[in-house]
Amino acid sequence: MEKSKCDKPEKRPYVRQRNVNLAIKITQEERDMIEKRMAQTGMTTLRAYIVKMAVDGRVIHVELESVKEMVRLLSNATSNINQISRKCNQTGNLYAKDVEVLREKVEEIWEQTKVILQKLYKL
Numbered sequence: 001m002e003k004s005k006c007d008k009p010e011k012r013p014y015v016r017q018r019n020v021n022l023a024i025k026i027t028q029e030e031r032d033m034i035e036k037r038m039a040q041t042g043m044t045t046l047r048a049y050i051v052k053m054a055v056d057g058r059v060i061h062v063e064l065e066s067v068k069e070m071v072r073l074l075s076n077a078t079s080n081i082n083q084i085s086r087k088c089n090q091t092g093n094l095y096a097k098d099v100e101v102l103r104e105k106v107e108e109i110w111e112q113t114k115v116i117l118q119k120l121y122k123l
Helices: 028-041 046-056 065-091 096-122
Strands: none
Touching: 028 046, 065 096
């Protein structure tokens, strides 16, 4: 008997990738500690956090706000460099005020770099 185009295809049984069940009992205090640490990592599911911790031993959550600030400072500094180089090309002069502004921007970048390195060191 030939299938018509209207016939539904046969359903294949769903095979779960994770098919081994692992159950443990913990105290409420342990559960609270696990949830607190899970929140610190930024992970949203308990299962994902526990599997990651069991397999890898630790989860590292990188705070990107300081990196975003670094990118902002770099963008600002490069804009200043472009403005100074245009002015220098037009006038043939390099002004001390422009160099001082650039030095201040580079100092801000170094300060932000120190903040990021201190956070990475704590990991």
